[in-house]
Amino acid sequence: DQQVKQNSPSLSVQEGRISILNCDYTNSMFDYFLWYKKYPAEGPTFLISISSIKDKNEDGRFTVFLNKSAKHLSLHIVPSQPGDSAVYFCAASTHRSGRRALTFGSGTRLQVQP
Amino acid sequence: DGGITQSPKYLFRKEGQNVTLSCEQNLNHDAMYWYRQDPGQGLRLIYYSQIVNDFQKGDIAEGYSVSREKKESFPLTVTSAQKNPTAFYLCASSTGFKNSGANVLTFGAGSRLTVL
Numbered sequence: 100d101q102q103v104k105q106n107s108p109s110l111s112v113q114e115g116r117i118s119i120l121n122c123d124y125t126n127s128m129f130d131y132f133l134w135y136k137k138y139p140a141e142g143p144t145f146l147i148s149i150s151s152i153k154d155k156n157e158d159g160r161f162t163v164f165l166n167k168s169a170k171h172l173s174l175h176i177v178p179s180q181p182g183d184s185a186v187y188f189c190a191a192s193t194h195r196s197g198r199r200a201l202t203f204g205s206g207t208r209l210q211v212q213p
Numbered sequence: 214d215g216g217i218t219q220s221p222k223y224l225f226r227k228e229g230q231n232v233t234l235s236c237e238q239n240l241n242h243d244a245m246y247w248y249r250q251d252p253g254q255g256l257r258l259i260y261y262s263q264i265v266n267d268f269q270k271g272d273i274a275e276g277y278s279v280s281r282e283k284k285e286s287f288p289l290t291v292t293s294a295q296k297n298p299t300a301f302y303l304c305a306s307s308t309g310f311k312n313s314g315a316n317v318l319t320f321g322a323g324s325r326l327t328v329l
Binding site for chain 2: 103105108131133140141142143144145148149150188192194199200201202203204205206
């Protein structure tokens with residue numbers, strides 16, 4: 100049972116435009132959501148997180164939006180840069196069980212064209 | 214610089230052999246994790262440890278074993294019982310229960326295991 104889903108395996112945008120990466124989840128117990136960026140043959144690096152009590156969190160070019168009723172979140176990158184080309188993973192966790200390890204989606208490969 | 218060191222970066226194994234992947238952190242984090250990544254898939258949790266001398270199975274623990282004798286170290290052994298061990302293995306750490314906010318994991322650079 101995949102609790103965190105990223106239904107778009109890839110996305111291509113032009114440099115300077117907005118990139119929107121989407122993520123859906125099924126577990127209503129999740130109380131934190133995180134986005135990670137990953138280059139090939141490297142470990143993921145943390146980008147931004149959001150608490151389930153918020154609907155928006157912004158950090159520079161990166162903004163995450165959360166729609167709890169739809170169990171959907173999205174990462175907006177504005178403006179997109181060629182260096183943003185990577186695989187982006189959505190992840191979620193809950194404090195309400197003993198397990199606080201992150202559950203990851205399958206990732207979306209973003210290609211930013213110069 | 215604080216971080217997580219995984220070794221070896223590349224490892225080849227013959228079928229039927231056990232191998233151990235090393236993971237060391239100097240971030241003073243309590244919690245450590247092992248994930249596996251397969252092509253086109255997300256990261257799947259193998260084992261995690263919240264404190265020294267304690268660890269729990271993740272979603273795909275069969276064929277793997279771990280130990281947590283020191284806070285800094287969390288080695289993963291891929292045993293011959295693991296049916297499909299060829300994958301990219303990622304170790305991570307976090308402050309764990311000490312942090313009431315988002316559980317931000319810091320990852321190592323990964324180890325790629327290929328079974329010949």
